[in-house]
Amino acid sequence: MCETCGCGQRKITLTVGEALLSENERWAQKNRAWFKKRQVKVINLIGSPGAGKTSLIEATARLWNQGKIAVIEGDPETQRDAERLSALGLPVAAVTTGGVCHLDARMVHQAFHQLVETDPHLLFIENVGNLLCPADFDLGEDLSVVVLSVTEGEDKPEKYPQAFRRAQVLVLTKIDLLPYVDFSLDRCLSLARQINPSLKVLPLSLKTGEGLSDWLEFLRS
Amino acid sequence: MHEASLVAALVEQVIALKEEKGAQRITSLRVRIGEFAGVEVEAFRFAYEALKEKVPELRESVLEIEIVPGRLRCRDCETLFEGDYFTPCPRCQNFNREILSGEELELRQVEMEV
Ligand SMILES: Nc1nc2c(ncn2[C@@H]2O[C@H](COP(=O)(O)OP(=O)(O)OP(=O)(O)O)[C@@H](O)[C@H]2O)c(=O)[nH]1
Ligand SMILES: [Mg+2]
Numbered sequence A: 001m002c003e004t005c006g007c008g009q010r011k012i013t014l015t016v017g018e019a020l021l022s023e024n025e026r027w028a029q030k031n032r033a034w035f036k037k038r039q040v041k042v043i044n045l046i047g048s049p050g051a052g053k054t055s056l057i058e059a060t061a062r063l064w065n066q067g068k069i070a071v072i073e074g075d076p077e078t079q080r081d082a083e084r085l086s087a088l089g090l091p092v093a094a095v096t097t098g099g100v101c102h103l104d105a106r107m108v109h110q111a112f113h114q115l116v117e118t119d120p121h122l123l124f125i126e127n128v129g130n131l132l133c134p135a136d137f138d139l140g141e142d143l144s145v146v147v148l149s150v151t152e153g154e155d156k157p158e159k160y161p162q163a164f165r166r167a168q169v170l171v172l173t174k175i176d177l178l179p180y181v182d183f184s185l186d187r188c189l190s191l192a193r194q195i196n197p198s199l200k201v202l203p204l205s206l207k208t209g210e211g212l213s214d215w216l217e218f219l220r221s
Numbered sequence B: 001m002h003e004a005s006l007v008a009a010l011v012e013q014v015i016a017l018k019e020e021k022g023a024q025r026i027t028s029l030r031v032r033i034g035e036f037a038g039v040e041v042e043a044f045r046f047a048y049e050a051l052k053e054k055v056p057e058l059r060e061s062v063l064e065i066e067i068v069p070g071r072l073r074c075r076d077c078e079t080l081f082e083g084d085y086f087t088p089c090p091r092c093q094n095f096n097r098e099i100l101s102g103e104e105l106e107l108r109q110v111e112m113e114v
């Protein structure tokens, strides 16, 4: 167009070949190096609203005796979960994402600045309740955990494969409710393992305490 | 809306390139999306069209999307095949596969006016 109209504008074409989330990836690498230097093990909890993420952190904190726990709490609007965890005496950095549906590595970086002085050994990141978007964002964590409750249905791995692909662990919560819902554990695990054959699965109930010791055992190792 | 977060990241990336090159505006961009990267192409396009209205340097731009097919290789028998997360090896029927392509989310090319 401009060659013909003579407006003096020139077109250039750049070949880029960069991942869409490369900026996030840069922050994630920065976080990873920082976490390593501070010798903190970082766990990213990803799951739908109400899956039991906050409850899992609460239960873990009550029984944990292997050093300090801190939490980065992602919540789109409120500080309620952060307050629940502070009530247990945990250092919590609340990230109110202002409606954004996931945490990104930069938010986590800023939040960790508030916690680094407490010198935690274990850092939980409770991602925003959502099984979709958080799976796109590496936060620099050591361990990515999907928290899925049996009331959500056995087909979730099929609908949200990215989250299950990224995770090393699936924590299947609310198994006390299994008698009341149509949820085939076998079917769910078989779908999850198709996506991720090495996925570790830990079924538990925070109501009865069943399976909780396996989770704690796993965290210790 | 996961496409919206991806598009937001894309726009940020493109604007940074524009500034770096001192360009006036973007005329086209090409994105590669893997077949099973979990992206709904129509939703992605829609999110882009919505966002570009708000960014003057992008208003005239055209988004091209290239779909990358899913290719896998069995770790046990080395068979190459096409499919997604739920496609087993056609020979051994198991899921111990390596994903060679299909998960791409990549900015490939940007064309701009300087
Ligand atoms: N029956 C039963 N209920 C549970 C269990 N774990 C959690 N719940 C309940 O599930 C509800 C949601 O739990 P939360 O821990 O707040 O869930 P969350 O994933 O943090 O939710 P968001 O932060 O809103 O995304 C609460 O009412 C819990 O008491 C369980 O093992 N069994
Ligand atoms: Mg919560």
Ligand SMILES: [Zn+2]
Residues within 6 Å of the ligand: B074, B075, B076, B077, B078, B079, B089, B090, B091, B092, B093, B094
């Ligand atoms: Zn095979």
